[in-house]
Amino acid sequence: MASKKAKAEGFEAQYKRLEESVAKLEEGDLTLEESLALYEDGMKLAKACQELLKDAELRVTKLREEFANGLGAMRDDTEEYEAEPDDAD
Numbered sequence: 001m002a003s004k005k006a007k008a009e010g011f012e013a014q015y016k017r018l019e020e021s022v023a024k025l026e027e028g029d030l031t032l033e034e035s036l037a038l039y040e041d042g043m044k045l046a047k048a049c050q051e052l053l054k055d056a057e058l059r060v061t062k063l064r065e066e067f068a069n070g071l072g073a074m075r076d077d078t079e080e081y082e083a084e085p086d087d088a089d
Contacts, residue, residue: 010052011049011052011053011056014045014048014049014052015045015049017045018042018045018046018049021038021039021041021042021045022042024038025038025039025042
């Protein structure tokens, strides 16, 4: 599960920070220590984003299951009823 800090900051904010870190690393104007620190921070951000996406995927899966179970219950209920004959004659 995502850390409290990760949830508080939100996926979009963390992903933006990750993109900024990648851009700085790609520029190449950093010292080795700065690059390493930025890379470590980027890896933490990537992991946090991955955890948040995993949590979101789990929520969607649960919602789909609840919806499918609800449809199944509705189908079961309709089997109990029979259509009344049409008295149009």
